Amino acid sequence: MISPDLKDLFQSVESAFCVPEDTEQLSFAANLLKSVDSEKIASEIKLLSDRLEFLDCSKVFGNEDPGTVCALDVDIVFNKDHLGVEKRDPYQWKDQSLLKSEKIMKVILVHSKSLRVVETKLRVYKEYEMLFRSKTLQLQHEYEDFDEIAKKSANAKVSLFQRIIHSLLESIPSKKLANIVSKAAEHSFTQFNFRDICYNEFIIDREDVGTVYNNSYICRFFLTVRRIKRRLVRSALRKICKLLGFKICKDIMLDIEFAMGTMHMSEDQRQLRIDISDTFIETLTFEITSFLISLYDPIDSASFPAGSFFEYLFNSVDVNSSTWRRKVAEETYMMVSKHQEDIVRKLLLLVEHMCKKTTEDIKYVSRSLQKWKEKTECMDMVELVSIWEKREAMKNLSGLGSHKSVLNLIAGLKNDNQILKVFLSIDDQDAITFIKNHPEIPKETTVEFVVVKSYKEQRDQAKTKNYHIEKNVREILSKTIKNQGERIYAKHSCVVGLGIGNMDCNGQITPCIIIYCLDKDLVPFGEEPLPKTLEGFHCDIREDFIMFGACFDCHEIAHPNPGCCIGLPSNGIGSAGFLAKTNESGLETSGFLTAAHVAAENWTDLYYNKVLLSELEIDQYNYEIVHCPLLPNDNSSQIIGKVRESYCGNWGPEDIGIDAAFVQNYDQDKAAYRELQPADESELDYGDQLIVLKRGGTTGKTFGRLLDGSHSPCVNPRLDDVAWRLGGFYFFDGCFAVEDISGPFFNLGDSGSGVFLTENENPTKPLGIAFAKLDNEPITFVCRIDQVAKAFKLRLYETVETMEI
Known part of the structure; x- marks a missing residue:
């Protein structure tokens, strides 16, 4: 069970994985992140908003992804004067490799009946204190929201991805780029490539012209030949540049893959296969093609001197002949070869800029993930235990049992102040003085006293007006109390009863669940504030005492x-x-x-x-x-x-x-x-x-x-009842x-x-x-x-x- 706020956080995780908008398409960060399973990890975290899966401990083989959770179930039972801890499956605890693994998150899942969550968890912690030195061993009660476990699972997944991102950043080449670009140019700018492209280029000039493998296409007018040549050259340059872009991109990706493979990562992560970025190729193709065409156009404009004009005027040309296309290919190749150093220089600047932009985008994602991950940080176990022990200390104040007028006490925070609230059966000044001056109560603690009214006293408080509740709504409310009753009592030690009633919600009288509690503003140590809703129904929180x-x-x-x-x-x-x-x-x-x-x-x-x-x-x-x-x-x-x-x-x-x-x-x-x-x-x-x-x-x-007929009272044990110290309570379902x-x-x-x-x-x-x-x-x-x-x-x-x- 995950809280609504945490569900919203998990649903928002995709935005943390998104790279900034790239209108110039100069970054291949999205492609790199996708290749290291960013979408898979984001999807796994989003799924946590719907369910938290616990892996069977017997099916753990050690190759599971970080954030994988397995449960070790224990029952806490009330045994006269102490709480007993019973392992449901002792065999699970014998797997030392599982218990020592820092990769798998182990959760001791606590089950109990009519016992407070905090006391049971503290009992389990003391039982297995040595094991809790591992940061991957967590403690969870079945009645709690599984927010903390889900957060830790998501946190582990994001932390893994951040480590992968760090490796990616170190793997993006910088000093090697000049060599990569130069070799790619040599590999791409060859006579064979130009000739092959020109031979196979299918030309269309208002009608199908074809390739060298089609029928002859005779042109008798020089302007037609010139137009077809321009199209052939531009197309050849575009394709040769695409080949160049593909080669550069491929070599960069291979370099990243190799660098990642040498790092200290899992086998799956070392065997990385990065898909070649279409965006990267398209950007390189467009930029270099534009540059090469700018070099070609002036040559093209001056490519027909006067003598040639009459030659083309009176001599027909077969533009599908291998002779003509080979000549065009050689001219284009010579033009590119002549400017190859300039091309490589310009291309290197572009590739360096793209790698820099990619690095910046990945760093942006890393920062976004860090901000998102900070929202999943949980309180350290040691700090949690110190809070639970504050609560235990207040229950074990020496000499408290000698004052029979003390019915109950709760300790916690109210408006960020540490409060001890004591309930008395009579105005017992001896008990009040004893508690006020008790040396075991921290000085920063404010002590409040409440004298419970005598049942024999006439009550003059106004009765709550009871509005009609439809039978079907009453039945749903009744089931809600039945479903949530013990969970509420176990999680909230100040709650003394649940009932059905009505409350004013924004001027409208609405059926609700009444929560009777000892103090609506005091949050006992180790607990959360009282719920405002239960299964979609509003909660009317009222202060009261029960005996x-x-x-x-x-x-x-x-x-x-x-x-x-x-x-x-x-x-x-x-x-x-x-x-x-x-x-x-x-x-x-x-x-x-x-x-x-x-x-x-x-x-x-x-x-x-x-x-x-x-x-x-x-x-x-x-x-x-x-x-x-x-x-x-x-x-x-x-x-x-x-x-x-x-x-x-x-x-x-x-x-x-x-x-x-x-x-x-x-x-x-x-x-x-x-x-x-x-x-x-x-x-x-x-x-x-x-x-x-x-x-x-x-x-x-x-x-x-x-x-x-659906109320549920919860009576706290007397102070002389050992159940009070151990976190017990007595609740009764389905009462009139x-x-x-x-x-x-x-x-x-x-x-x-x-x-x-x-x-x-x-x-x-x-x-x-x-x-x-x-x-x-x-x-x-x-x-x-x-x-x-x-x-x-x-x-x-x-x-x-x-x-x-």
């Missing part, structure tokens, strides 16, 4: 109702969601759903391994859930069940985001129940005012407006987005609560599990309950006694 929910407060009962507060004994933070039943070994068991990050301590392992809890050795994970989680110095919580299934991440063939856990009740619910059918998204019309209902441990019963109506729809402690579609404010069908919310915009993210039920093989129900809300 999971948490709370402490509830009642004591053995069977929590939907919305009750539940959690792990050591960290109770969520709500009970939908009631559910499952058939396990033929025995029906009841329980409830909540969020995985609420009920399973190993939810991050589930995320990075992309497995269900049941696919692991479940006996190792005995997660008991309490109703009314522990408050400080409170031992009144009741253990009510055990986590039987959970999943956190993107599940199934469509990679739909799920954050859910099924808790089996220890005390099985024997109450009468009614099975519920999950909502079918195909029945939803987001253009309507779809009102949904949620029951949560913190906010209780709340209503919201369903906006869309619900907007607050009159008050908060979702607050701390509501994670895991069930969300229903409604009719007349009464619940109708289960929609999903609420698990996260933005901080600035009043939007809650809900994972799809139909996918949860399918993944966990559950049936949803409600008890008949508690059907009314």
Whole structure:
């Protein structure tokens, strides 16, 4: 994938190979450049705008052109407390000749899931640091634009051509020209050549006259003979000059070929074959012919003295006879021989001028290519790594983990100034003072602090007006988010979510992709600015923060109702969601759903391994859930069940985001129940005012407006999560987005609560599990309950006694 700007640069490369306009046709530079494959190289560079081909390493034989690229694939995997590097094909790495080759560009192509690009590339660099001493070993992540690799490939091709140009310039003869011209004149100005040309010249004088091999053509009037002779001589001079021009051009080209063959170049380049320049020949022919005709015309005017006049008047002449044509040939040859030194002198000046002009034109092309090549220069690997290490250093500030109020931080450049932006859960002056005075933070760094709003605070910001989006456009936007989501999160560490919306583009309301980010102007170290468009759609960039929910407060009962507060004994933070039943070994068991990050301590392992809890050795994970989680110095919580299934991440063939856990009740619910059918998204019309209902441990019963089913939240790890230091992130594809109506729809402690579609404010069908919310915009993210039920093989129900809300 190549950026539009780079595509334009590659498409413009032909202009850099063009010689200046030559109205006098005194240069044969274009012909020389063509002979050394200028058109081929320009074409190869232009092709880079469409595709960058990677050669199979097993098919590298060492005779490839510079700029050829081959890939060495590695996977970066999250392994508990470190990033592992795994070679996809270890055999490729055993070819030392390939690794040491300075001709072939080797690219370590990095593949990873839910990991930041910068952290993965830095990990690979440290793994193979010794190999990166080679200038032809590059590092690339699959999610990045391949601009840098394409630039380096083009740069290598142009550099090769510049070396060839330098050789060409050294090969163009200067001191040898006099000898070349003199020998060419001797070779061309012979009696045989003049006679052969005159014999074979087919003359036309109002009608076909012919050659010596045609019938006789008798002329009885001297003016006719004179006219035919003039035509014959001029034609002979023109052809002899063309022969001369061809000989000079050929000898110059042969001299260049020989000189190129003695230089330190590849076999193909030494075996150069330069086509003879038609332009060169035509220019020489025209200039010398004009000079020779200027010598002949005065002779021609005086070629018929009085005696001859009567001779031609009374004696007929056969202009096709070998006798007459031989006489004309000898006269012409004598005239040329008499002035041969002048001809050679004039010719040498002309050839020297043409070679000088050719040299100037080639130097012009060399300068043009240098200017073009400068646009393909890339940052040195050492400099890149130093930038990545700045980012790493900010994440590893000593003592940072002791300040629990620090939620996240990003370091980078804003308006060319080095910035460290710190996000706090509260106005923690101890943490602020600690960071401001931290000795490991460079003095030139400006530190900014942001206190994230409490979810319990009423938001008074204006809601974004939602304009209607056509269904087909919404589907395309949804696919774009699906295609680009993980790529964006991996490349841009400040992005916390993607969604569908509208924005004002030059006074027109246009469907767009919303990018939620921590700071729209700060570019983290090692990253590029946020994209302005994605697959042709404009991006509306909005600043926000995202978190999971948490709370402490509830009642004591053995069977929590939907919305009750539940959690792990050591960290109770969520709500009970939908009631559910499952058939396990033929025995029906009841329980409830909540969020995985609420009920399973190993939810991050589930995320990075992309497995269900049941696919692991479940006996190792005995997660008991309490109703009314522990408050400080409170031992009144009741253990009510055990986590039987959970999943956190993107599940199934469509990679739909799920954050859910099924808790089996220890005390099985024997109450009468009614099975519920999950909502079918195909029945939803987001253009309507779809009102949904949620029951949560913190906010209780709340209503919201369903906006869309294609949002993608991305939650950053906490600072005490090793994934934060290693560049991990947790994103969830294809989530519902619900907007607050009159008050908060979702607050701390509501994670895991069930969300229903409604009719007349009464619940109708289960929609999903609420698990996260933005901080600035009043939007809650809900994972799809139909996918949860399918993944966990559950049936949803409600008890008949508690059907009314």
